Amino acid sequence: MNRFDILVIGAGMGGMCTAAQLAVNGYHVLVVESLPRIGGRCSTIDHKGYKLTTGVLGVEMSGGVESFFHSIGVPFDIRPAGDFHYLINGRIIKVPSGKGLRYLLEAAGADESEIELLMGAISRALNWKIPSPPVSFQEWLSQYTQDPKIQAIFQTIVATQLFVGLGGITAESFFRYIRSNQGIKPFGYAPAGNIALPLELERIILENGGEVWTRARAERILMENKSVKGALINHNGRVDTITASAVVSNIGPLNTVKLAGRENLDHDHLKQLDTLLIPAQAICLQIALKCRLFTPSHLLVAGSRRINSLHQPTAMCPDLAPQGHHLLVATAITGSSSELMDLEQEIDLCMQDLKELFPGFQDKTEILITGVHRDRYPVLHTVPGRDVSIRTPVINLYNVGDGVKEAGYCGLPATVESANRVAADIHKRINLWRSDEATAYQTF
Structure with a gap:
């Protein structure tokens, strides 16, 4: 069957949260993902016995993400990281709760x-x-x-x-x-890896009659008279025409334009995207440890060249590494968000930081993965304050995710909040289509 109420392109957390919310509300939902795994930057890669993140480090607790999971009856298994710890001039400073x-x-x-x-x-x-x-x-x-x-x-x-x-x-x-x-909220780590979160959302989608396809690439968004009709999806070696009442894109506003075609979108929208969006870039080094480098689960680093956070999630979640080993995740925001980073230079600055912070670092560690978040996979599709609307000029074609953040939100909480807005808008409009007033409204 190639007819769905809702088609979601991209199985990142924005797409999965939107799909889960709508599936729970009774809509027939299809999520398509070009990669072999779901979750986007909130997923897990198994490598040499380690469960490595694809982006998200700490998951916010006591906020919108946790509330969303509870609202649709999905488990939220996150272990608290404890009080915030900062590393300043070689001193570890604990900021107690309160x-x-x-x-x-x-x-x-x-x-x-x-x-x-x-x-x-x-x-x-x-x-x-x-x-x-x-x-x-x-x-x-x-x-x-x-x-x-x-x-x-x-x-x-x-x-x-x-x-x-x-x-x-x-x-x-x-x-x-x-x-x-109201300040900075506490965070924690997923004991089974970040992919546990989107897997719970996938379960709720499937239980409510929806479908999730991986290795399914959207080729083109279909429209007629400036209204979305569905998309062409390349899946299992064939291209299917999927029709839907609404299409939600979780691949970033610029990639949505590529699928819809610039020629089909209004000039003001294109100009806004071209001038407003500035993707945020980051480097994420995931490092195998023979023993922990410090006692807390994390250190927020001040005064370094590039490294701004160090996470040892295995302090709380030992199953993320082989028995007897630990995992260190070091992150760095690059010097400029508006210019493409000099990758070799940025990694060199990160390594200088690590060697200064931990003498003998190279002798007791192994770099597992150097994650570079830029180009098609930035850490954010745009920096805070430079976001666009969830609605595109094409009727019933939406963007969701960190390119359409509401003011005051960022990261995973912003993505979930955008999913709430998209799902609510679709629910309102599809309810209207099903009412007796639909014809008058749509022909106005």
């Missing part, structure tokens, strides 16, 4: 008068008036402090939460994120 930014700045030895000035400015930004959009967070911060320790700490916070540097995000976007999340 403590916040002031505690961290004081523990790092920042000047008390600058802390007072900065905390007052932050309070005004959050509780009175958010800074105007053109001002970068780096420009905003420099008004209140030139202390390199403080700037390094904020660089780490921005890099690990928003995947950009201080100059790569507006002050407005930063404070909307902090306000929306």
